Amino acid sequence: MGVSGCGKSLTGTLLASELGVPFYDADDYHSRANVEKMAAGIPLTDADRLGWLDDLAKLMRREEGGLVLACSALKRAYRERLRNGNPQACFVYLKGDFETIWARHSRRTDHYFNGRAMLESQFQLLEEPGADEKAVVVDVSGTPEQVIGHCLARLGYDRHL
Template sequence: MGVAGCGKSSLGSGVAQVLQLPLVEGDDFHSPESRQKMSQGIALTDADRAGWLDRLGEQLRQQPGGIVLTCSALKQAYRDRLRLASPGLRFAFLQISREDAQARVGSRDAHFFSTTLVDSQFATLQDPSGEPGVLTLDAAKPLPQLQAEVAAWMTHKELT
C-alpha cells in the first residue's frame, strides 16, 4: 500500500511469485467513472472509493488461502474496511518522498493516473505506522531487497 508511484505493482508481483500466491491489482477494480476522473486529474472521494473497497474486500474473501493485493489504502478507514473482509490482513507500506513519487508517475507510459494527483494522494495519506499488521518499507530500496523483506515478514505467523 501507499501513494501512486511508490512501487506497489512491482513489489506485489515479486512477492506473489515468491510466496506463490495470486496477485490482484487493485487498480483493475476501479469503476470506469473513477478511472475517468483520475485520468482528468480529479481526486477520488470516499464515496468514489466505497464500491472499489467493496470489490477488493470481495477479492480477499474469495481467496481464503491468501492473495497479494496492490492497493493504495491511503486512509485508516480504508484499511480497516479491508481488514473486516480479511481478518489478519497485513499491509506493506511503501514510504516514498513526494518528489520520487512524482518522478515515477511522470515516467509511466499509458497509465490512467494523472501526475497532478500525486499531491492529493499525499494529502489523503494517513501514515499506517503503528497500526497492527503493518510493515513500513523505504520505497527507494532495491526491489529484490524489498521483496525479501516482505516475504520474510509474511512467513511469520504473528502480526508485528
C-alpha cells in the first residue's frame, strides 16, 4: 500500500515471486469511469472507491493460498474494507517522502495517474497505518532488491524460501 509512484507494482511483483503466490494490481480493477477521472487529473472520492474496494476484497477471499495485491489503501477505512472477510490480511506500507516519490512519478510515461496535484492529494489523503493495524512499514528509498529484502524481513520470511 502507499501513494502512486511508491513502487507498489514493482515491489508487489517481486514479493509475489519470492513468496510463490499470485500478484494482482488493484489499478487493473478500476472502473472505466474511475480511470477516466484520474486521467483527467480529478482525484477519486470515497464513493468512487467503494465498489472497487469491495471487488478487491472478494478477490482476496478467492485466493485462499494467499496473494500479493498492489493497492493504494490510503485510508484506514479502505484497509478495513479490504480486510472485510480477510482478517489474515497484512499490509506492507511502502513509505517515501513527497520529493522522492514525485521524482519517480514524473519519469512515468505509461500510467493514467496524472500530475503533481493528484500526487499531492494522495499525500493529503494518506492515513499511515496505526500500531493497531496489521501492517509493516518499509522505506522505499533503497533499490528494489533492498526494498524486497526489508519487506520479507518485516513479514518474518527467510530470504531464501
